[in-house]
Amino acid sequence: MKKVTDFHVVEVQHLSHDTFIIVLQGTEPVIAVLPGQFAEVEVPGSPEVFLRRPLSVHGCDPVAGTISFYVKVVGKGTARMSELLPGEKVSVIYPLGNHFTILEEGRVLLVGGGTGVAPMLMLANKLKKAGAEPVMIIGGRSAADIHISDAYHAVAEMHVTTEDGSLGVKGRVTDHPLLKEEFNFNRIYTCGPDPMMKALSAIAREKGVVCEASLENTMACGFGACLCCVVKTTDGHKCVCTEGPVFDTTYLENW
Amino acid sequence: MADLKIDIGGLLLKNPVMTASGTFGYGPEFDDFINVSDLGGIVVKGTTLEHREGNKYPRMAETPAGMLNSVGLQNKGVDYFAKHIYPAISHYDTHILVNVSGSRVEDYVKVCEVLNELEGIPGIELNISCPNVKEGGMAFGTSCPSAREVTKAVRAVYHKHLMVKLSPNVTSIAEIAKVVEDEGADSLSLINTLLGIAINAETRRPVLSTITGGLSGPAIKPIALRMVWQVANAVKIPIVGMGGIMNATDAIEFILAGASAIQVGTANFLDPTVTIKILRGIEEYLDRHNVATVKELVGAMECC
Numbered sequence A: 001m002k003k004v005t006d007f008h009v010v011e012v013q014h015l016s017h018d019t020f021i022i023v024l025q026g027t028e029p030v031i032a033v034l035p036g037q038f039a040e041v042e043v044p045g046s047p048e049v050f051l052r053r054p055l056s057v058h059g060c061d062p063v064a065g066t067i068s069f070y071v072k073v074v075g076k077g078t079a080r081m082s083e084l085l086p087g088e089k090v091s092v093i094y095p096l097g098n099h100f101t102i103l104e105e106g107r108v109l110l111v112g113g114g115t116g117v118a119p120m121l122m123l124a125n126k127l128k129k130a131g132a133e134p135v136m137i138i139g140g141r142s143a144a145d146i147h148i149s150d151a152y153h154a155v156a157e158m159h160v161t162t163e164d165g166s167l168g169v170k171g172r173v174t175d176h177p178l179l180k181e182e183f184n185f186n187r188i189y190t191c192g193p194d195p196m197m198k199a200l201s202a203i204a205r206e207k208g209v210v211c212e213a214s215l216e217n218t219m220a221c222g223f224g225a226c227l228c229c230v231v232k233t234t235d236g237h238k239c240v241c242t243e244g245p246v247f248d249t250t251y252l253e254n255w
Numbered sequence B: 001m002a003d004l005k006i007d008i009g010g011l012l013l014k015n016p017v018m019t020a021s022g023t024f025g026y027g028p029e030f031d032d033f034i035n036v037s038d039l040g041g042i043v044v045k046g047t048t049l050e051h052r053e054g055n056k057y058p059r060m061a062e063t064p065a066g067m068l069n070s071v072g073l074q075n076k077g078v079d080y081f082a083k084h085i086y087p088a089i090s091h092y093d094t095h096i097l098v099n100v101s102g103s104r105v106e107d108y109v110k111v112c113e114v115l116n117e118l119e120g121i122p123g124i125e126l127n128i129s130c131p132n133v134k135e136g137g138m139a140f141g142t143s144c145p146s147a148r149e150v151t152k153a154v155r156a157v158y159h160k161h162l163m164v165k166l167s168p169n170v171t172s173i174a175e176i177a178k179v180v181e182d183e184g185a186d187s188l189s190l191i192n193t194l195l196g197i198a199i200n201a202e203t204r205r206p207v208l209s210t211i212t213g214g215l216s217g218p219a220i221k222p223i224a225l226r227m228v229w230q231v232a233n234a235v236k237i238p239i240v241g242m243g244g245i246m247n248a249t250d251a252i253e254f255i256l257a258g259a260s261a262i263q264v265g266t267a268n269f270l271d272p273t274v275t276i277k278i279l280r281g282i283e284e285y286l287d288r289h290n291v292a293t294v295k296e297l298v299g300a301m302e303c304c
């Protein structure tokens, strides 16, 4: 059941000059969110920002009553969010969209690029609990883009690629040996820039495994009311907010 | 407590709060948030004769105090609506109006013939004003002869409530309104979106795949109020006002300008519970101002 409800800012943890994690405390019991689901978050006190902003849920703890988002500043809304102070009120519509499928066994590969890292920790946790063996690659331009805490190492075998080679394997995620000669996975889960996800989808097809990708789109509502957020599938236009954001990439046209 | 009931040309609404086509899905999208049956009425997504895929991505651009959309009437066609969607929403205890769109007069007529047969649909909103389809739609609503032609043709076959939705992208909306009234419309709704463009200066490209799109939200409210007032002074049939209504005060302003009922559009995206808040707010306003019925407030703006 979706709802629109108020949260209060607990803290904004700055990971770098443009990336932060914002933690919110619910004013009502917090609904358990599944990995890949997202929320439509109000940007308070910012008259130039008219619509809410869609953000993947990074963490959700119904016991503590908190929810968190992993955000990169790209414009006015995300910039304002990065300046929110503890105690400020933020209205959130959640949980929205579908979620990644949780396999219960086998080695699975999780690939996050840019803010596509957002849902990956929660996903790895769920997969591991279910009995699968998660391996994760995080890609960035340089070491400054990579923010992985001990929590990641606790649930997944971690790998990093950077385009400038300042951390991990030099190159893009698809240059990693795990996606080449060492490929040995039942499934690929990915979230990040479209070109990266498309390249992973091509590898998955070649290897004969399913690739689940979490897409972004321009959204006005986030819950199926406006039809602004379509992606072309083999079955015509589908709303990313309700039929996604996670899609089996064989279902997407031109992927 | 004030009486919220209002008659809009033979259709009795339990209160004046309706939802605007294309912003409320078919209703079930809001079941988690509100009791849809509490509303005065809902207008479902633009429905055409054939299935339409709509326009390409990107279809939406945020703008100051509003947004542009170019959804392009994506829908599965009237037969699909009648077979699959209608049975799933006919339980709502509110008036369900179908927004009818098309690019040829014959198509409008055929859609209305199908809708005539649906017992639980007490009326249609004839959309002669959609800016997001290549041919037709708005073309009908922007000239008197074509507005007359399509209204007349639909009136001849459609026997229930005929609400005609007007385009603001015209020089004189009052003239179009009069023509549509002459041809037998039971009520008028206005305004549809205003044609606009958003440009990305960095890439030098339009933001929308269609270049132009329809502007909605608070940015258009003053224009919408002006048009409701002009049309109210030109016709006798009831008016349903919309355009940037975000709260109860906005709704009251439309009623004062001459609207008997209102539709809430873009505001639903920001707060899916906003319609109920507007409803409660109207009630509170009437009580606070000792107004016994909504009807007394219609067109009650005092000009001097």
Ligand SMILES: Cc1cc2nc3c(=O)[nH]c(=O)nc-3n(C[C@H](O)[C@H](O)[C@H](O)COP(=O)(O)OP(=O)(O)OC[C@H]3O[C@@H](n4cnc5c(N)ncnc54)[C@H](O)[C@@H]3O)c2cc1C
Pocket (backbone or CB within 6 Å): A038, A049, A053, A054, A055, A056, A057, A069, A070, A071, A072, A073, A074, A075, A076, A077, A078, A079, A115, A118, A119, A215, A216, A217, A218, A219, A245, B062
């Ligand atoms: C389902 C979903 C989940 C998302 N999850 C996350 C997340 O976990 N963390 C995160 O940081 N971001 C996420 N995003 C992207 C995020 O919504 C946008 O970055 C944000 O809306 C930008 O708002 P702004 O006001 O800062 O930027 P604006 O001032 O609105 O725009 C600045 C620039 O960003 C681009 N932009 C705006 N919106 C989007 C968008 N939706 N997708 C891509 N580019 C955009 C614009 O074209 C513009 O160039 C997600 C988007 C979707 C649809």
Ligand SMILES: Cc1cc2nc3c(=O)[nH]c(=O)nc-3n(C[C@H](O)[C@H](O)[C@H](O)COP(=O)(O)O)c2cc1C
Pocket (backbone or CB within 6 Å): A226, A227, A228, B020, B021, B022, B023, B045, B046, B047, B069, B071, B073, B099, B127, B130, B165, B191, B192, B193, B215, B216, B217, B218, B220, B242, B243, B244, B245, B263, B264, B265, B266, B267
């Ligand atoms: C995403 C979107 C889709 C719309 N689709 C339709 C439609 O199918 N038919 C129609 O008559 N109007 C459509 N409209 C126009 C609205 O019904 C309404 O006239 C307009 O948005 C102004 O009201 P608002 O400012 O409250 O949104 C649409 C508007 C939006 C924002």
Ligand code: FES
Pocket (backbone or CB within 6 Å): A218, A219, A220, A221, A222, A223, A224, A225, A226, A227, A228, A229, A239, A240, A241, A242
């Ligand atoms: S964002 Fe409105 S339908 Fe998807």
